[in-house]
Amino acid sequence: MKRTLVAPSILSGNFADMGSEVKNMKDIGADWIHVDVMDGVFVPNLTFGFKMIQDLRPLSELFFDVHLMIVEPRRYVERFVKAGADLVSFHVEAEKEIDATIEGIKACGAKAGLVINPDTPTDKFAPYIDKLDLVLVMSVFPGFGGQKFIDGSLERIAKVKEMRDRLAPSCLIEVDGGVTTANAESIAKAGADVIVAGNAVFGATDRKRAVEAIRGK
Ligand code: DX5
Numbered sequence: 001m002k003r004t005l006v007a008p009s010i011l012s013g014n015f016a017d018m019g020s021e022v023k024n025m026k027d028i029g030a031d032w033i034h035v036d037v038m039d040g041v042f043v044p045n046l047t048f049g050f051k052m053i054q055d056l057r058p059l060s061e062l063f064f065d066v067h068l069m070i071v072e073p074r075r076y077v078e079r080f081v082k083a084g085a086d087l088v089s090f091h092v093e094a095e096k097e098i099d100a101t102i103e104g105i106k107a108c109g110a111k112a113g114l115v116i117n118p119d120t121p122t123d124k125f126a127p128y129i130d131k132l133d134l135v136l137v138m139s140v141f142p143g144f145g146g147q148k149f150i151d152g153s154l155e156r157i158a159k160v161k162e163m164r165d166r167l168a169p170s171c172l173i174e175v176d177g178g179v180t181t182a183n184a185e186s187i188a189k190a191g192a193d194v195i196v197a198g199n200a201v202f203g204a205t206d207r208k209r210a211v212e213a214i215r216g217k
Pocket residue numbers: 009011012034036067140141142143144145146147176177178179196197198199200
């Protein structure tokens with residue numbers, strides 16, 4: 001059985017003490033660190049940009065999984081890679097120049113991911129999947145942590161898995177939004193290789209246990 005990777009989302013961390021939160025990720029057994037960048041336009045919330053990532057970068061060796069929720073991400077991908085992103089994912093709904101954006105991310109040495117919202121057809125991935133390192137299936141509408149996993153997301157993940165297995169076996173499937181220790185197993189079974197968890201990790205009294213439960217040991 002493959003090992004599911006767990007990527008805690010620092011959106012649910014303490015913004016006044018983000019350095020400590022990031023350092024803590026290795027101790028609790030996180031595989032990746034999920035970093036949510038929001039512009040207040042693509043989503044109705046704001047977080048942070050390059051400077052935060054650049055300052056957090058020296059504090060952890062873990063893989064920085066940067067999820068851009070911004071309009072026209074092509075303008076900025078290079079700066080996110082330079083700031084320290086290992087992978088940059090962007091929304092299909094936010095960019096017209098999808099091929100060029102993927103190429104832009106890869107050209108500066110990072111991995112590239114494409115994201116779809118819960119109401120975007122899963123076949124939107126099809127034309128790009130063989131160029132991508134990761135596809136991210138949102139299981140909530142992006143913008144906030146702590147929302148409820150949307151029913152029907154498991155079927156969407158399974159559809160993406162069928163497409164991935166057929167067209168691009170090495171591309172990872174990531175799922176983001178509303179993950180709990182109770183639903184993580186079914187999300188992994190549906191096809192997730194990487195599971196993002198904000199509230200389920202940062203809201204837990206024992207973060208390490210929460211990561212283990214989500215990974216499913
Ligand atoms: C939502 C973000 C998610 C969020 C997940 O817009 O993209 O990464 O932090 O938080 P939870 O796991 O609490 O739903």
